[in-house]
Amino acid sequence: DSGxxxxxxxxxxxxxxxxxxxxxxxSGDLSVYWYQQSLDQGxxxxxxxxxxxERAKGNILERFSAQQFPDLHSELNLSSLELGDSALYFxxxxxxxxxxxxxxxxxxxxxxxx
Amino acid sequence: AQSVTQLGSHVxxxxxxxxxxxxxxxxSVPPYLFxxxxxxxxxxxxxxxxTTGATLxxxxxxxxxxxxxxxxxxxxxxxSAHMSDAAEYFCAVSASNxxxxxxxxxxxxxxx
Numbered sequence: 001d002s003g004x005x006x007x008x009x010x011x012x013x014x015x016x017x018x019x020x021x022x023x024x025x026x027s028g029d030l031s032v033y034w035y036q037q038s039l040d041q042g043x044x045x046x047x048x049x050x051x052x053x054e055r056a057k058g059n060i061l062e063r064f065s066a067q068q069f070p071d072l073h074s075e076l077n078l079s080s081l082e083l084g085d086s087a088l089y090f091x092x093x094x095x096x097x098x099x100x101x102x103x104x105x106x107x108x109x110x111x112x113x114x
Numbered sequence: 115a116q117s118v119t120q121l122g123s124h125v126x127x128x129x130x131x132x133x134x135x136x137x138x139x140x141x142s143v144p145p146y147l148f149x150x151x152x153x154x155x156x157x158x159x160x161x162x163x164x165t166t167g168a169t170l171x172x173x174x175x176x177x178x179x180x181x182x183x184x185x186x187x188x189x190x191x192x193x194s195a196h197m198s199d200a201a202e203y204f205c206a207v208s209a210s211n212x213x214x215x216x217x218x219x220x221x222x223x224x225x226x
Contacts, residue, residue, distance in 0.1 A: 002157060043158075043204060043216045056212035090157055099208035100146045100165040105157030 003027065004106035006091050012112045018079040021109045025072055025093030031055070032074040033094070033103060034066055038087035049074055050097050081113045116141045116209045120217035128225045133177075133192040135220050137205030140186060146208035147188040149179055152219075153201045161203070164188065175199070200224045 003026035013019055025032050034046040036059075045058035049068035060066075063081075068074040078085060088110050092103040121136040139145060146165050150158040162173025169181040175198075179190045188205060205217040 002159070004157070042218045045213045045216070048212065058213055092158075097212065099212065099214060100163070102160045102163065103158075103214075105150075105159065107155075107157050 002104040002106060004091060004093050004104050006089075006106035006109050008109060009107065010110045010112070012114065013081060014114055015081055015083060017081050017113075018077065019081065019111065021076040021078070021089050021091075021111075023074045023076070023091030023093075023106060025074070025091075026104050029093035029095050029104070030072065031094045031097055031101070032068055032072070033092040034060075034074070034076050035090040035092065036087045037090060037108070041087075043090075046076070055097060078111070083113050086111055086113045116145070116207050116215045118205050118207050118215050118217040120203075120205050120220050122220055123218065124221045124223060126223040126225060127195045129197055130194050133190070133195045133199065133222065135190040135203050135205075135222065137179075137188045137190065137217060138186055139188060139205070139207040139215075141207055141209075147179075147181060148206040148214065149173065149177070149188075149190050150204045150206065151201045152204065158204060161190070195222075195224050197224050197226065 005024045007022045030051045033048045036044045046060040048056040066076045088108045090108045092105045094101040117140045119138045148163045149161040152158045164181045172178045202219045206214040
């Protein structure tokens with residue numbers, strides 16, 4: 001158990017809908033990262049937050065947005081969903097912003113768009 | 115720009131045999147290098163990392179990796195494979211814009 005929790009574990013929805021994925025980092029970790037893992041694109045970094053502020057942006061679509069709240073939990077919002085958005089979405093946390101820090105991954109949310 | 119190449123999407127070894135998973139990177143700055151492992155239906159877990167100092171890095175579960183700057187490689191090895199090592203392994207390199215660049219992953223298959 002990494003100490004990172006993600007809810008829900010599974011999500012099935014239809015095209016055009018909007019969903020919110022939730023992540024609680026390990027106790028004390030200020031950085032949260034979001035990743036998308038799919039068969040065709042592999043593991044893609046989406047976005048990082050540090051103590052409530054956006055720190056780095058990767059291959060995140062404009063239909064996707066995220067935020068980190070004062071209690072440090074984070075949410076990833078996916079809207080106007082398409083079939084291709086079906087994937088595993090991972091959240092990870094680390095103690096600082098430095099890339100030498102280990103990232104602790106949650107168990108993921110499996111999103112299926114029908 | 116930084117990039118990571120993992121040679122072989124699938125590697126199959128017999129139980130007790132040497133495990134060698136290859137990772138080559140490109141980076142314009144001194145890199146931080148990582149190996150993560152993903153067991154079925156789980157998130158990723160750090161195996162080992164290289165930041166600075168000793169180029170031979172030991173990780174969990176008997177794995178180690180050697181940073182070779184001249185070859186821009188960070189190959190992962192384990193002397194003797196165990197059935198429990200069956201998983202997907204990801205190599206990653208730090209990028210200059212506060213993110214990790216991930217390889218495509220290598221699935222390790224252990225034959226009994």
